[in-house]
Amino acid sequence: MSWQLTDDVEAFASTSDDFLRSRPVEHTVFLTLVDTLRRRGLHAYGSGAPIFGRWRTGEGAVEGVLLQTPPHPMMFSRLPAGAVAAALDTLAGRPLSAVNMLVDDAAEFVAGWPAPSATERLRVRLYRLEDLAPPSPPAGRARVAGVADRDLLVRWTSAFHDEIGEVREDGYGPVVDDRLSYGGITLWEVDGAPVSMATRSRPDAGMVRVQQVYTPLSHRGQGYGGAATSAVTREALDLGASDVVLFTDLSNPTSNGLYQRLGYRPVLDRVVMEFAS
Structure with a gap:
């Protein structure tokens, strides 16, 4: 071995x-x-x-x-x-x-x-969808994002990573372009204005992962993130996914509670340990 x-x-x-x-x-x-x-x-x-x-x-x-x-x-x-x-x-x-x-x-x-020391930087939980339980929808509707949304999506993707403490060397344009190429970004919009987004991976081995859910601070607390997540989950199921999964930060009780209400169930926990140089 x-x-x-x-x-x-x-x-x-x-x-x-x-x-x-x-x-x-x-x-x-x-x-x-x-x-x-x-x-x-x-x-x-x-x-x-x-x-x-x-x-x-x-x-x-x-x-x-x-x-x-x-x-x-x-x-x-x-x-x-x-x-x-x-x-x-x-x-x-x-x-x-x-x-x-x-x-x-x-x-x-x-x-x-x-290493002189190790610090726990992040603890996450993997969830798998059991049965989708859509929330009562807030005002607005879901739509798949297109190239006209690119500038907004780059800003929101950058803001999402800022909040979780990650930095990308070459910016987020290539990430957004890749997801747009297969319809992997769903927006929730109200009166024609986007208020939240949820992204997903390509189907692979029957699995799709919900990757990022982001709502700008000014639009939080209205149920838009849950609606966007429900919509992107439904898209994954419609594509034939047998497994829809997502990760949550265990320090965030709001997101963990939301995803369980939508029908996601815990699978396993992972931890990121950072070493002192």
């Missing part, structure tokens, strides 16, 4: 695709990242070179993966016994600012990583 690292996305995809697609709900982010890197190039998420890894059994089967798109944390799938300890050995000597792992795996990794 061993970790094998590579900087070749095609080599990683060819050996890990069956593993990732075997549990598309758990592996939702990995599937989206690999798809994006294959379509848009290795620097789709930043100027740093991505790194990929797979944990193989003695028989050669893949039972765990890691993936990092710098400057973002290194993300690990659920890992079998022995894989965390082996990862510590395999990654020894590499610069590592943060990891994104299942909570139990993160505790073991942090205990063994040679």
Whole structure:
């Protein structure tokens, strides 16, 4: 059993695709990242070179993966016994600012990583839709965003990332353009003016992830975010998705309560641990 690292996305995809697609709900982010890197190039998420890894059994089967798109944390799938300890050995000597792992795996990794200290930066919960329970709709209607909305969407996407403390090296235009290309942004508008947005991933292995829900501060508290989320969830179901998922920040009780009222149910928790240099 061993970790094998590579900087070749095609080599990683060819050996890990069956593993990732075997549990598309758990592996939702990995599937989206690999798809994006294959379509848009290795620097789709930043100027740093991505790194990929797979944990193989003695028989050669893949039972765990890691993936990092710098400057973002290194993300690990659920890992079998022995894989965390082996990862510590395999990654020894590499610069590592943060990891994104299942909570139990993160505790073991942090205990063994040679950093002066580690700080919990974010704890998130993955939800999967059970049965959609649309809220009583507020004023307005949903519509799929188009290229005429691009400038607004870039501003809102930037504002969303500012609120969660993330910065993108090359701005958010490429992200918005990609989502517009497949109809992946839904707006809720009132009297013809957008008041909220919700975005979704492309369908992959029967899975669609609701990625960003954003309502400007001046429009919050009116139910627009819930309406936009319900609408984009319905779009995913209409596209044939068998699994619709989303992540929430566990420090935000409002969003966690909202998504459960819409019919989403908890699956697992992940944590981002940041290392002092």
